[in-house]
Structure formats: C-alpha cells, structure tokens
Amino acid sequence: MSSQSPLPDGESAAAHVDGERLWRRLGELAALGATGGGGVRRLALGPEETLARRLVGRWAEARGFSVTVDGIGNLFVRREGRSPSAPPVLTGSHLDTQPAGGRFDGAFGVLAALEVLEALEDGEVSTDAAVVAVAWTNEEGARFQPGTMGSAVFAGELELASALAIQDSQGVTVGEALARVLEESGVGEPCSTGFPLSAYVEAHIEQGPLLEAARVPVGAVTGIQGLRWFEVVVLGEEGHAGTLPATRRRDALMSAVDVVHALRAVLADPEDLLRFTVGRFECSPGSPNTIPGRVLFTIDLRHPDAAVLTARADLIAQTCRDAAGPCEVSVQETVSSSPVVFDPRIVELVERSARRLGLDCLRLPSGAGHDASHMARVCPTGMLFVPCAGGRSHTETESAEPGDLAAGARVLAEVVCELARAR
Amino acid sequence: MSSQSPLPDGESAAAHVDGERLWRRLGELAALGATGGGGVRRLALGPEETLARRLVGRWAEARGFSVTVDGIGNLFVRREGRSPSAPPVLTGSHLDTQPAGGRFDGAFGVLAALEVLEALEDGEVSTDAAVVAVAWTNEEGARFQPGTMGSAVFAGELELASALAIQDSQGVTVGEALARVLEESGVGEPCSTGFPLSAYVEAHIEQGPLLEAARVPVGAVTGIQGLRWFEVVVLGEEGHAGTLPATRRRDALMSAVDVVHALRAVLADPEDLLRFTVGRFECSPGSPNTIPGRVLFTIDLRHPDAAVLTARADLIAQTCRDAAGPCEVSVQETVSSSPVVFDPRIVELVERSARRLGLDCLRLPSGAGHDASHMARVCPTGMLFVPCAGGRSHTETESAEPGDLAAGARVLAEVVCELARAR
Numbered sequence: 001m002s003s004q005s006p007l008p009d010g011e012s013a014a015a016h017v018d019g020e021r022l023w024r025r026l027g028e029l030a031a032l033g034a035t036g037g038g039g040v041r042r043l044a045l046g047p048e049e050t051l052a053r054r055l056v057g058r059w060a061e062a063r064g065f066s067v068t069v070d071g072i073g074n075l076f077v078r079r080e081g082r083s084p085s086a087p088p089v090l091t092g093s094h095l096d097t098q099p100a101g102g103r104f105d106g107a108f109g110v111l112a113a114l115e116v117l118e119a120l121e122d123g124e125v126s127t128d129a130a131v132v133a134v135a136w137t138n139e140e141g142a143r144f145q146p147g148t149m150g151s152a153v154f155a156g157e158l159e160l161a162s163a164l165a166i167q168d169s170q171g172v173t174v175g176e177a178l179a180r181v182l183e184e185s186g187v188g189e190p191c192s193t194g195f196p197l198s199a200y201v202e203a204h205i206e207q208g209p210l211l212e213a214a215r216v217p218v219g220a221v222t223g224i225q226g227l228r229w230f231e232v233v234v235l236g237e238e239g240h241a242g243t244l245p246a247t248r249r250r251d252a253l254m255s256a257v258d259v260v261h262a263l264r265a266v267l268a269d270p271e272d273l274l275r276f277t278v279g280r281f282e283c284s285p286g287s288p289n290t291i292p293g294r295v296l297f298t299i300d301l302r303h304p305d306a307a308v309l310t311a312r313a314d315l316i317a318q319t320c321r322d323a324a325g326p327c328e329v330s331v332q333e334t335v336s337s338s339p340v341v342f343d344p345r346i347v348e349l350v351e352r353s354a355r356r357l358g359l360d361c362l363r364l365p366s367g368a369g370h371d372a373s374h375m376a377r378v379c380p381t382g383m384l385f386v387p388c389a390g391g392r393s394h395t396e397t398e399s400a401e402p403g404d405l406a407a408g409a410r411v412l413a414e415v416v417c418e419l420a421r422a423r
Numbered sequence: 424m425s426s427q428s429p430l431p432d433g434e435s436a437a438a439h440v441d442g443e444r445l446w447r448r449l450g451e452l453a454a455l456g457a458t459g460g461g462g463v464r465r466l467a468l469g470p471e472e473t474l475a476r477r478l479v480g481r482w483a484e485a486r487g488f489s490v491t492v493d494g495i496g497n498l499f500v501r502r503e504g505r506s507p508s509a510p511p512v513l514t515g516s517h518l519d520t521q522p523a524g525g526r527f528d529g530a531f532g533v534l535a536a537l538e539v540l541e542a543l544e545d546g547e548v549s550t551d552a553a554v555v556a557v558a559w560t561n562e563e564g565a566r567f568q569p570g571t572m573g574s575a576v577f578a579g580e581l582e583l584a585s586a587l588a589i590q591d592s593q594g595v596t597v598g599e600a601l602a603r604v605l606e607e608s609g610v611g612e613p614c615s616t617g618f619p620l621s622a623y624v625e626a627h628i629e630q631g632p633l634l635e636a637a638r639v640p641v642g643a644v645t646g647i648q649g650l651r652w653f654e655v656v657v658l659g660e661e662g663h664a665g666t667l668p669a670t671r672r673r674d675a676l677m678s679a680v681d682v683v684h685a686l687r688a689v690l691a692d693p694e695d696l697l698r699f700t701v702g703r704f705e706c707s708p709g710s711p712n713t714i715p716g717r718v719l720f721t722i723d724l725r726h727p728d729a730a731v732l733t734a735r736a737d738l739i740a741q742t743c744r745d746a747a748g749p750c751e752v753s754v755q756e757t758v759s760s761s762p763v764v765f766d767p768r769i770v771e772l773v774e775r776s777a778r779r780l781g782l783d784c785l786r787l788p789s790g791a792g793h794d795a796s797h798m799a800r801v802c803p804t805g806m807l808f809v810p811c812a813g814g815r816s817h818t819e820t821e822s823a824e825p826g827d828l829a830a831g832a833r834v835l836a837e838v839v840c841e842l843a844r845a846r
Contacts, residue, residue: 208663208666208667209671210668225665239815240630240791240814241723242650242698242791242792243631244632245632246697246698248632251700253683253701254687257683260676261684272669275669277664277711277712278676278677278715279712280706280710281715287702288703288721289700289723302664302665366665367665368665392662
C-alpha cells in the first residue's frame with residue numbers, strides 16, 4: 001500500500017490530515033454539553049460525555065477501527081500495524097471538561113489522534129506498530145478527584161479498585177457512573193487495564209500565551225512543571241471595627257496581606273518561570289464592621305526544575321511566620337507533584353517534524369498538568385502544543401484557530417508515523 | 424419626701440441603686456435567647472425580644488410606673504415628676520442583640536435606666552421633670568436594616584411609614600413583626616411617636632478596651648465618631664495558574680493586596696484615633712489553580728473629628744487607583760455618618776457625678792454607633808460607659824464586672840437627678 005505512495009510515509013499521512021474534517025468534528029463534539037456562553041460543560045462519566053463517547057465510537061467504527069474500553073473507562077481506537085509483536089504507539093487526550101470549560105481542552109487531542117488514524121487510512125500508510133487513539137477518563141477532576149484518573153490507573157499509579165470507589169459530591173462512585181456510561185453508550189469491547197506501549201504523544205492547546213505571543217503554530221513540549229500546593233491559615237482575633245485601636249488589633253486580614261506581600265517578594269523570579277498564585281482567599285467572619293479573625297488562602301507554586309521548585313517552596317513557611325505580625329499562621333502542604341521531563345528524542349522529533357512541514361516550532365514546558373505526566377513514567381512520552389487565544393483555558397471563551405489545529409494534527413501525524421515506523 | 428432625706432437627692436438616688444438587683448436582672452434578661460456559648464441571640468421584634476419586653480413591663484408595673492409604646496415599638500417606662508410642664512429626662516438603650524451577641528450590649532443601658540427609676544422610688548426622691556426609661560426598637564440592625572431604627576424614627580430622621588414597611592430576609596415587615604410583638608407581649612399603652620425631652624443620657628458598655636486598660640470604671644463619652652463606608656472592586660482577568668507568566672497577569676488578588684497595603688500606609692495615624700478596617704474581602708472565582716479575576720472588599724473608616732475623617736477619606740479613591748497596577752479599580756461610598764459631639768454640659772456632669780461618688784472617670788469618644796447619635800439632634804444628649812472585658816462586644820464572650828455596672832448605674836442616677844432637677 002504505502003510502497004506505492006509518491007511521498008515518504010510520514011509526509012503522506014500529514015498530507016492526508018483533513019483540517020476541515022477536524023474542525024467540523026470539534027464543532028459536533030462541542031455541541032454535546034454546549035453552554036450559553038459558547039463553552040462546554042461535559043463532566044467526566046456524565047450523560048454528555050456518554051454522547052461524546054458514542055460519537056467518537058461511531059466515527060471509529062465507520063473506518064473499521066476497533067474500539068475497546070479498559071477497567072477505568074479509558075476508550076481506545078485501534079488501527080492495526082504490520083507487526084503484532086510491536087507495542088502500539090498511543091496518542092490522545094480526554095473528552096471531559098471543566099464545569100464551565102472550553103471547546104478545545106482535551107477534545108483537540110482526542111480528535112487530532114482520530115484524524116491521524118483517518119489520515120493513515122486515507123494515505124494508505126502502513127505502520128509497523130499499531131497506532132491507537134485514546135480518550136482518557138476524568139482528566140479534569142471536576143466531578144471526581146483526583147484528575148488525570150484514567151491515565152494514573154493505566155500507568156499503575158492509582159489502583160483500579162480505589163479509583164472505582166471514589167465518589168462525586170452526590171455520593172455516586174466512579175464504578176457506578178462508569179457502568180451507566182458503558183451501558184448507555186454501548187461503545188467498546190472490554191480490554192485490559194494497562195498494556196505495553198512503544199510511545200505516547202499528546203496534542204493539546206497550550207493553555208498559556210507563549211505560542212500566540214511568539215506567533216508560532218507548534219510547541220515542542222519539554223516537560224510538565226512541578227507543582228506544590230499549600231494552605232495557609234492566619235489566625236487573629238475578631239473585634240469591633242469602631243472601637244479597637246490599631247495598636248491593639250490582631251487583624252487576620254492585615255496580617256494575611258502582609259504575608260502575601262512578603263511571599264511575592266521571596267517568590268519573585270526575574271526569569272518569569274516560577275508561577276505563584278493565590279487563587280482562594282477567604283476572610284472570616286466577613287462583616288464590614290468586624291475585624292477579621294481568620295483568613296485562609298491557598299498557594300499554587302510551579303516550576304519546571306525540581307531543584308528550583310524545592311528551594312523556593314522551602315521558603316514559604318518561614319516567610320509566612322515572619323510576616324504575620326501579631327497573628328498566628330499555619331502552613332500545610334496539600335499537593336506535591338514533581339516536574340516531568342519528556343523524552344528528548346520525542347521533543348526533537350516534534351521539532352524536526354514541524355520543520356519538515358515548514359512550520360515554526362518553539363520548545364516550552366507545560367504549565368498545566370496532563371495525562372502525559374503519568375504516561376512518562378511507563379513509556380517514552382511527549383506532547384505538542386498549538387496556540388490558544390490569549391492563553392485562555394478552563395473558560396467558556398477558550399478559542400483556537402482552525403489553521404493552527406490542522407497544523408498541530410499534521411505534526412502529530414508525522415511524529416506518530418516515525419514512532420510507529422511507517423513504511 | 425426627699426426633703427427629709429439626710430443626703431442630697433442625687434446622692435440619695437445613687438445610694439439606693441441596688442447593684443445586686445441590677446446584676447440579677449441582667450441574668451434574667453440574658454436567659455431570654457441564651458446561646459450555648461454563653462451569649463444571647465435576641466433579634467429585634469422576635470419572640471425572645473417579646474419575652475424581654477414582657478419581663479421589663481412586669482418589673483415596671485410592679486412599682487407603679489406607667490408603660491407606653493410608640494408607633495415604632497419604642498418602650499417607655501415613666502416615673503412622673505412634680506411639674507407636668509417640664510419635658511421628661513430620658514435614659515435607656517435597647518433589648519435586641521446581634522445574632523451571636525452578648526449579655527450586656529443594650530441590656531445594661533435599659534436595666535440601669537430602670538434601676539435609676541427604682542432608686543428614685545426607693546430613695547423617695549422627687550424630681551421636677553418626669554424620668555423615663557426607654558428600650559429602643561432595633562438598635563442592632565441585624566434582622567431589619569438600618570439599625571438604630573427606633574431612635575431614628577423618634578428623632579424624625581426616618582419616617583415611621585417607611586420604617587414599618589422595611590422587610591427582613593424572610594419578607595416579614597417591621598409593621599407585621601411589631602403587631603405580633605405587641606399582641607403577644609401585651610405590654611404598653613400606645614403613645615405618640617416623638618415627644619419633647621429635656622435631655623437624653625445612655626449608659627452602655629464601652630465595647631472597646633480603653634477603660635479596662637486604664638483601670639477606670641466610668642467613661643464620660645464626648646461624642647460618637649464619624650463613619651464612612653466604601654466598597655472597592657478590583658477587576659483583573661482570570662487565567663490558568665500554571666501557564667500565565669507573572670508579567671502577563673492581571674491578577675485581581677495581587678492588586679487588591681497592593682491596594683490594601685497602600686491604603687494602610689496612607690491611613691496610618693500616629694495618634695491611633697483613626698479606625699481603618701477591611702472586614703469583608705471576597706476573591707473570585709476562588710479556585711486554587713485559577714488566577715483571581717475579581718476582588719471586592721469593604722473599608723470601614725472612623726474618626727471623632729469631621730475634618731480629619733473627610734481629609735483621610737478623600738485619599739481613598741486615588742490611593743486605590745494608584746496601587747492597582749494592571750487591574751481596574753472602582754470605589755463606591757456606601758455609608759456616611761458625621762461625627763456627633765455630645766452636649767459638653769452633660770459630659771462635664773458625668774465627670775462631676777463620678778467624682779462625687781469617688782469614682783475615676785475618663786473622657787473618651789464612642790467608637791461604635793448608638794441610639795444617642797439620633798437623640799443628639801433633638802435634645803441635650805450624653806452617654807456614659809463602663810468597661811467590658813478585653814473590649815470585646817458583638818460576641819458571645821462579651822463580659823463586664825458587676826461592680827463596674829453598679830458604679831455606672833450610680834453615676835447615671837446622679838446625672839439623671841441633676842438633669843431632672845431633683846429635690
């Protein structure tokens with residue numbers, strides 16, 4: 001088949017990527033859970049995600065690809081390779097969204113993966129290893145915590161039985177919700193949870209502003225930065241706003257303001273790679289004429305370099321204590337995730353493939369977490385990014401250009417062909 | 424009667440103040456709406472306040488005092504004077520409490536007033552003007568806004584019909600709640616809303632720490648400080664905490680922290696008389712990994728001197744704008760109340776009376792608002808304070824010493840006697 005092709009196999013597959021089909025399918029998928037604000041609400045293992053699985057399954061079966069589902073609900077679409085003994089190349093992302101999410105986060109990676117399979121078919125390219133597209137279960141963690149659940153179970157980092165027992169806020173378990181999804185979608189034969197892979201590559205919108213700012217259509221992702229979460233509680237004493245002199249106050253709000261100020265100074269980064277966010281900030285009792293007695297705030301700290309992240313995170317507790325003035329302060333770490341470094345051969349392959357297609361490419365780390373971070377622990381793994389408008393994501397106004405999405409899918413086709421040793 | 428007394432009339436009345444009776448009655452009143460934490464929940468015009476009115480009415484009628492209620496529910500207990508043409512001297516406070524309030528805020532002023540009437544009776548002191556004890560309706564403003572409602576209506580600063588139409592959060596109007604209170608308590612003949620007075624004096628716990636710190640049992644209150652409330656909104660842009668570089672953020676929380684920091688510098692007061700409080704501080708959307716797009720906070724600013732208060736308040740808007748960095752900021756004034764200066768003759772009279780009773784006395788302004796601020800606009804008005812533990816008020820842990828409360832009631836008796844020209 002491919003031996004008749006006038007183009008090398010990778011280029012032939014890329015040439016058969018159909019940007020219009022990809023864009024049309026993104027629109028059809030976005031209709032499932034569409035919100036009034038132009039976004040998508042498609043929670044993990046809910047009714048809209050069931051419809052999305054059915055739609056993807058229909059597209060896959062129309063081309064004769066096999067569809068399977070593992071024990072945690074990860075959905076696999078498989079195009080066979082020539083060599084049954086070669087472990088497959090896996091590519092994909094997720095179909096679930098944030099409660100008020102966008103049209104591209106996750107959806108692009110799944111449909112770009114399906115587009116690669118279609119392009120291999122359309123270009124009559126045969127590969128040595130099978131190529132498998134995946135839709136991971138519950139990447140977002142909006143309904144069931146933690147997120148990136150499907151890939152964590154696949155990679156053996158979370159036990160299947162534990163994951164199935166996790167409940168949503170209504171008391172519904174992952175296991176119960178998954179049983180309903182499988183029954184109602186009718187998509188996918190059962191398969192084993194976890195199997196050998198030769199590589200994993202995930203395409204995603206950047207969710208940050210760097211590619212757009214650089215006017216570059218493709219990013220070769222070097223890794224996923226490490227993440228540390230802290231919860232800080234500042235305890236003062238409530239009092240009457242009209243009567244208590246400043247010198248006698250133990251004002252939790254004023255101390256918390258000083259603490260955040262001090263943290264910002266200590267966590268300043270001239271390179272602008274350290275990400276420091278106070279996202280939640282709650283002040284009690286919250287009455288205009290009562291001096292606040294308690295403030296709780298969160299710290300989200302990220303950096304791609306494990307040593308830098310540790311060094312900076314180690315400064316937090318002491319800085320909080322030193323700046324809290326007359327109030328007491330307690331600092332608790334709630335989440336810690338080490339930086340992930342992607343396989344350098346795949347980073348280079350993404351760059352090389354982009355160049356071959358005449359596309360500019362920028363190396364950058366991922367600011368957000370992804371299923372690829374679990375996969376990096378079990379097989380050579382990489383990611384490629386495409387720009388999104390204003391770097392906005394996890395919002396209904398998330399937006400991306402059809403041309404950039406098609407370019408990303410073409411690079412993905414090249415990368416997958418090379419990894420699966422296409423002929 | 425009093426002409427036979429071996430003591431001057433004022434001293435005779437003060438000598439007949441019964442500290443144990445006062446303390447016992449404070450305990451009986453605190454049982455109506457008692458909370459698990461040792462405080463009181465007795466909302467305006469609710470069932471517990473109905474019981475409190477009945478109890479006070481019973482005590483009054485047992486001594487033959489007349490009990491009346493005006494159109495807004497203010498409860499008056501009257502001991503007649505010799506001269507029907509002399510406008511009465513009024514003294515009292517309120518029976519309602521905060522939702523989790525204390526045993527003394529308001530209750531002390533009402534029962535000290537009743538104790539003065541009892542002492543006049545026990546000491547057989549006749550006065551030229553009638554002496555009237557009052558329990559004002561809805562001082563706290565916890566259930567119906569605004570607070571100090573009864574005195575505002577009495578003083579003609581709030582129309583009776585408007586006040587009666589105000590609803591609580593359940594849609595019940597003041598008028599409906601009051602009708603039920605009157606029917607169920609069965610206390611008080613109707614009287615006119617607003618009548619001429621020769622003076623008003625209110626006894627209250629300080630609700631601040633100054634008397635306790637100075638170890639002085641009585642405060643001669645010089646006035647009520649002015650109050651300005653502002654609402655500040657800082658508008659930035661939401662974003663992903665992991666991806667957006669610091670230099671590209673419009674982080675509403677970080678800007679709000681800078682704004683509060685700048686305000687504190689501009690509103691610093693070496694004399695420690697200016698009161699600056701940020702009591703409410705709300706950060707949206709409040710997710711640990713989302714950069715906040717909006718912060719709303721309140722400013723409560725107070726000072727006894729109108730010129731100082733105006734000069735400092737005038738700095739707020741510009742300071743907010745200058746410090747908001749990349750975010751937008753809007754500042755809106757929501758409440759403005761000018762400082763009240765009490766009648767200097769009454770301030771002196773409180774001091775003189777305390778001294779005559781061998782009690783130390785400190786001049787100080789009131790940090791909190793009181794019904795006396797409306798009364799100051801219609802007749803010579805003053806207040807006296809007694810210490811409360813740690814300056815705590817509007818909390819279940821509010822506490823005061825029986826000896827201080829009795830001392831305060833004795834000074835009140837002297838002051839009232841002088842104002843009513845006792846013989």
